[in-house]
Amino acid sequence: MTTTDATHDPGLTSWVASANGHAEFPIQNLPLGVFSVSGGSPRAGVAIGDDILDLTEALRLGLLAGEAARAVEATADGTLNGLMGLGAGPRRALRAQLSHLLAEGTQPRPHLLHRSSDVTLHLPARIGDYTDFYVGIHHATNVGKIFRPDNPLLPNYKYVPIGYHGRASSVRLSGTPVTRPNGQRKRAEDPTPSYGPCRNLDYELEMGIWIGPGNDLGTPIRIGDAPNHVAGYCLLNDWSARDVQGWEYQPLGPFLAKNFLTTVSPWVVTPEALAPFRIAQAPRAEGDPAPLPYLSDGADQATGAFDLELEITILTPKMREAGLPPHRLSLSNMRHMYWTAAQIVTHHACNGCDLHPGDLLGTGTLSAPDPTGLGSLLETSRGGKEPVRLPSGEERRFLEDGDEVALHARGRREGFATIGFGPCLGTVRPAPGI
Structure with missing residues (x-):
């Protein structure tokens, strides 16, 4: 390391x-x-x-x-x-x-x-492939409770880093407008789906992992060597159309609800710059299974996690007109990853899948265990049931047109200089006419 x-x-x-x-x-x-x-x-x-x-x-x-x-x-x-x-x-x-x-x-x-x-x-690299993981265990648990109160985490979650292949063509740099997507939506009370603008637009607080040296097709990456395949890190917002997602994701998972835009911060913060902020991976809860041998490495468990503050702010049109500053919605930390970056890389290539320089991996939403650190509005508003109150007197269950969402990350540690990643922001604009 x-x-x-x-x-x-x-x-x-x-x-x-x-x-x-x-x-x-x-x-x-x-x-x-x-x-x-x-x-x-x-x-x-x-x-x-x-x-x-x-x-x-x-x-x-x-x-x-x-x-x-x-x-x-x-x-x-x-x-x-x-x-x-x-x-x-x-x-x-x-x-x-x-x-x-x-x-x-x-x-x-x-x-x-x-x-x-x-x-x-x-964009710092030509992105050949983009894969989004789901390693924020608190987010996974919170979302699972909304849809499966009696069984929030499926049995495989603690054995395998869950992920899906995203769409590299729609990864854009911070500042790119977020066009509200159109898609099929179906409320529980609707007899049939309808097509139109997403009603439940959401953000996701994630970190991005830039791949460095790749591997040959058919040749796995061993866990002890996985850090050598990471070129750096960035902030990542995998914007989500929750109502579209709820209708389309069964049985094959995310599709149009995720691929309309993924925003990344512009700077690649290197593993060397992040050395002061490495920490031990959090011990697993009592009763959780140990990682399988191909995902297990003592050095990775000792220093493979990061202590980085992750913040989300919102600035609505009304707040902007009133001269109000952006309002913090959440303060989380990268330490809340259930699987390390090395484990993500290793699992991605364990079947012989070839990674290439400039490939991008997302961690999945990194929520904290407490309500002040939730990484999506889906969690904060409990699926839209409990609106978030803003200093302007407004409420938000999900994002509205004109809202600007910004992600920030900082490394702070006594005895070292504080460093950051630059903003990862986007402003929602109306859906195109249909």
Whole structure:
């Protein structure tokens, strides 16, 4: 597992003034992304404070060498896929050289920087495949209680990481509008289904896992090696049409209720940046089965989980008009995953399925065990029965047109700099006419 080193020193400061004390992108973070300037092609960059360091320009000027230079050379196509596929060695070398290049006391090079507000951000990778898991046990239990009060968790949940294959074509970057989907809906009292705009639009608080080096078809990934196949993490909102889902999901699971949009945050926060926030996987409840041997690894159980705050906020049109700030709906934590990232990757490939650099895996909704940390409105409103009250006096059972939902994630630990992921947000717009 990745350990802390000099790049995590909380006393480290940067000649980029905005990075010092920055809530999300201090010099201790250095997340990777893709951006373009007006009229230019997408290129790789690193978030540092309120700026983006241009990796292509740093390479051209000879400021990166060896494996770090190799890492940036792999981004020549305007994506991070090639860099992700190189694995941890070049990525770590790049982090170390960037930390030195940006540190206070080295020669300032402002010509390498672009203001974040002046550029366009792009999806960091070309996503070949997207798979969404269901490893937030509190969310799974809460949703199960709504639909199956006497049997909320099915027997396989604690034996196997549950997942389904999503739709890579509709993964979009933070800020992309959320068009309310049309679909078939059927209330319990309706004799037949109808077709029209989703009535019960919802968000889902998730983390995304970016795949690094892949595996050959027919060759599983062993649990002890799974961390080497993870290139980084992001925030992920798998928007959900709950009424459409309730009608269509039996017997094959999610389909049109999930594939109309999945939003991700723009920056890939590397495993190296997250080293200070690794923690032991929570012990299983008494009576829960132990993971099967192919999913069991002592090192993964000791350091394979993360202590990251996860927050959801909402800003309605009425709140915006009144000058009110976004309202927090939930504060959860990534520690509430029943299965680790390594277990997710291992299970995905255990049958010989081949993963590829830039593939995206979602964790599933990560709710906390208490009501203040629920990761979806389906849970918060108990299926729409108990509306959420907002500071504007409004109520929400599910999302309405004009609502802006934002996800945030932060790593905080005594003795280390706080880092973040940047926002993962979307604003709901009306369904198209039918």
